[in-house]
Amino acid sequence: MVSMQQKIRQPVVSFLGHVDHGKSSILEKIREISILKHEAGGITQTIKSYSISVESIKKICGDLLKKLKLKLKIPGLLFIDTPGHAAFNNLRKRGGNLADIAILVINLKEGVMDQTKECIEILKFYKTPFVVAANKIDLISKNELDTKIYEIVGDLSKYDIDSDRYDRIDDYTKKIAIIPCSAKTGEGIAELLMILTGLAQKYLEENLRIKVKGQGKGVVLEIKEEKGLGLCMDVIIYDGVIKKGDRIVIGGLEKPIITKVKSLFEPLKGKLKELKEVSAAIGVKINAPNIKDVVAGMPLLVIKDLEKDKKQVMKDVEEVLIETDKDGVVVKANSLGSLEAITGLLKEHKIEIKRAGIGNITKKDIAEAKSSKDLLKRVVLGFNVSGSSKEVKVITNKIIYKIIEDYEEWKEKESKKLESKALEKLVYPCKFILLPGCVFRQSNPAVFGVKILGGKLRTGTPLMKDDGTKVSEVKSMQLESKSITEAVINDEIAIAVPKIIIGRQLKENDIVYSDIPEDDFIKLKKLKKYLNGNEIQILKEIADIKRKKKAIWGI
Numbered sequence: 001m002v003s004m005q006q007k008i009r010q011p012v013v014s015f016l017g018h019v020d021h022g023k024s025s026i027l028e029k030i031r032e033i034s035i036l037k038h039e040a041g042g043i044t045q046t047i048k049s050y051s052i053s054v055e056s057i058k059k060i061c062g063d064l065l066k067k068l069k070l071k072l073k074i075p076g077l078l079f080i081d082t083p084g085h086a087a088f089n090n091l092r093k094r095g096g097n098l099a100d101i102a103i104l105v106i107n108l109k110e111g112v113m114d115q116t117k118e119c120i121e122i123l124k125f126y127k128t129p130f131v132v133a134a135n136k137i138d139l140i141s142k143n144e145l146d147t148k149i150y151e152i153v154g155d156l157s158k159y160d161i162d163s164d165r166y167d168r169i170d171d172y173t174k175k176i177a178i179i180p181c182s183a184k185t186g187e188g189i190a191e192l193l194m195i196l197t198g199l200a201q202k203y204l205e206e207n208l209r210i211k212v213k214g215q216g217k218g219v220v221l222e223i224k225e226e227k228g229l230g231l232c233m234d235v236i237i238y239d240g241v242i243k244k245g246d247r248i249v250i251g252g253l254e255k256p257i258i259t260k261v262k263s264l265f266e267p268l269k270g271k272l273k274e275l276k277e278v279s280a281a282i283g284v285k286i287n288a289p290n291i292k293d294v295v296a297g298m299p300l301l302v303i304k305d306l307e308k309d310k311k312q313v314m315k316d317v318e319e320v321l322i323e324t325d326k327d328g329v330v331v332k333a334n335s336l337g338s339l340e341a342i343t344g345l346l347k348e349h350k351i352e353i354k355r356a357g358i359g360n361i362t363k364k365d366i367a368e369a370k371s372s373k374d375l376l377k378r379v380v381l382g383f384n385v386s387g388s389s390k391e392v393k394v395i396t397n398k399i400i401y402k403i404i405e406d407y408e409e410w411k412e413k414e415s416k417k418l419e420s421k422a423l424e425k426l427v428y429p430c431k432f433i434l435l436p437g438c439v440f441r442q443s444n445p446a447v448f449g450v451k452i453l454g455g456k457l458r459t460g461t462p463l464m465k466d467d468g469t470k471v472s473e474v475k476s477m478q479l480e481s482k483s484i485t486e487a488v489i490n491d492e493i494a495i496a497v498p499k500i501i502i503g504r505q506l507k508e509n510d511i512v513y514s515d516i517p518e519d520d521f522i523k524l525k526k527l528k529k530y531l532n533g534n535e536i537q538i539l540k541e542i543a544d545i546k547r548k549k550k551a552i553w554g555i
Contacts, residue, residue, distance in 0.1 A: 009210045009281040010078040011200040017105035018113035022135040025183035049283030050079045061194045068198040102130040108148045112155040118399045125344045131177045138182040216242035216302035233286045243277035251298040251317040256310040259288040297336030328352030330369045334384035342383045361387020429538040430455035430514040445498040454534040457487045464515035472499045521554040
């Protein structure tokens with residue numbers, strides 16, 4: 001039983017999906033059908049949202065609702081209408097995303113696209129229940145429908161999501177429902193509303209209980225200029241009541257913002273209708289002073305206990321504006337919800353985050369990234385923000401998983417470059433033989449012909465005999481009378497080696513190896529993927545020679 005102090009609010013329903021797949025069109029069709037079947041409390045447009053009453057849902061669905069065998073207690077559905085999935089990312093409340101349930105819109109003709117993948121990742125991150133609206137059935141034949149539905153089922157399974165067409169599902173807790181529909185003809189819209197209503201009623205009822213006269217709690221969806229009013233906030237109130245004249249506290253990037261509700265509005269027939277108070281769940285426009293520093297996604301509270309409420313909103317903000325790992329990438333996003341989504345997905349991909357913040361990329365962000373000890377973490381990742389730098393790597397995109405993909409790709413390329421540079425500084429594995437009849441000078445320096453049996457010989461390489469005896473280093477090399485700095489397997493070259501006499505330290509047909517220092521050997525083992533089979537074999541031979549004198553050499 002719901003007590004006298006509580007009521008069940010409307011579930012907040014968010015549309016997600018790839019651009020132009022029909023999110024707004026489906027909502028428009030719901031509005032149009034509702035108006036056609038109009039009755040008191042049909043559909044109301046509020047700020048960035050549309051509220052549809054349960055009576056209107058019953059009229060649209062007709063006998064379909066009887067199949068659910070549910071006594072409907074929810075007062076209706078509150079749809080959030082914002083392009084793309086920006087609203088979903090902004091709608092954050094304490095403990096997760098504000099959207100109670102989501103509609104993932106997929107164009108049957110195009111299937112799962114870039115932003116669709118993004119939306120799936122975000123839905124999984126927030127553990128938000130959702131249904132799939134398989135839109136544009138008017139553009140395909142009945143024969144194609146099953147094939148297209150199964151393609152979506154297959155695509156979703158790649159993300160460990162079990163799904164099926166809604167009329168083939170017995171247990172909606174185990175499978176995601178796919179509802180074929182058309183925003184153009186209205187076909188499937190009643191079924192979509194039926195499934196949404198049933199899921200919300202059956203599985204979300206406890207989450208929808210709110211205080212009838214309690215403290216107003218909300219989330220800022222957008223800040224924009226309103227003609228004749230100045231700067232206003234579009235807010236979703238998800239709990240309690242907010243009234244004209246209420247003092248409110250809003251989360252800020254550095255400190256809480258305290259202001260007063262000058263006026264509350266909802267649009268009516270293209271005009272703003274002023275209200276004295278509203279209760280959850282509803283979208284409303286709030287006109288208030290000193291809100292220029294408010295950003296999307298910030299928590300809002302009607303003040304009951306100033307100090308306690310200030311701490312509460314800032315705690316919510318600080319949970320997302322993280323400074324976690326000692327070393328990691330710098331992350332920026334356009335809203336609090338977006339930041340939570342990107343940091344969550346980065347952590348899932350084991351990407352360390354040094355600092356995360358809201359807004360465009362600044363000089364401070366660049367300096368923070370530049371201070372990283374790890375060259376591969378001198379990076380700023382930006383979601384829906386702008387900024388560039390010549391000093392550090394900046395990766396921005398409007399799709400989170402693309403940011404992650406681009407970073408991983410860049411990291412791999414940079415790793416190869418860094419490791420390649422690291423290899424250049426190390427003594428490389430090499431093995432050669434002194435060619436008989438090819439001693440051109442016996443000493444000061446000795447100049448003689450050799451054949452490279454494996455690995456690479458570079459100028460400056462220290463040398464040792466196959467018994468481990470040290471024999472100076474390579475001063476210079478020539479191939480066909482031209483000076484070179486590096487020789488590879490099967491090259492026959494002349495080398496100059498100081499401080500030795502041919503016939504004493506070295507003789508014709510001697511096998512000589514590069515004298516790799518122990519530290520270099522350990523590093524080479526870690527970079528083994530850049531060595532070929534022949535080079536790895538020579539490395540083993542060098543280790544065997546060294547371990548005859550020191551058993552744990554290079555271990």
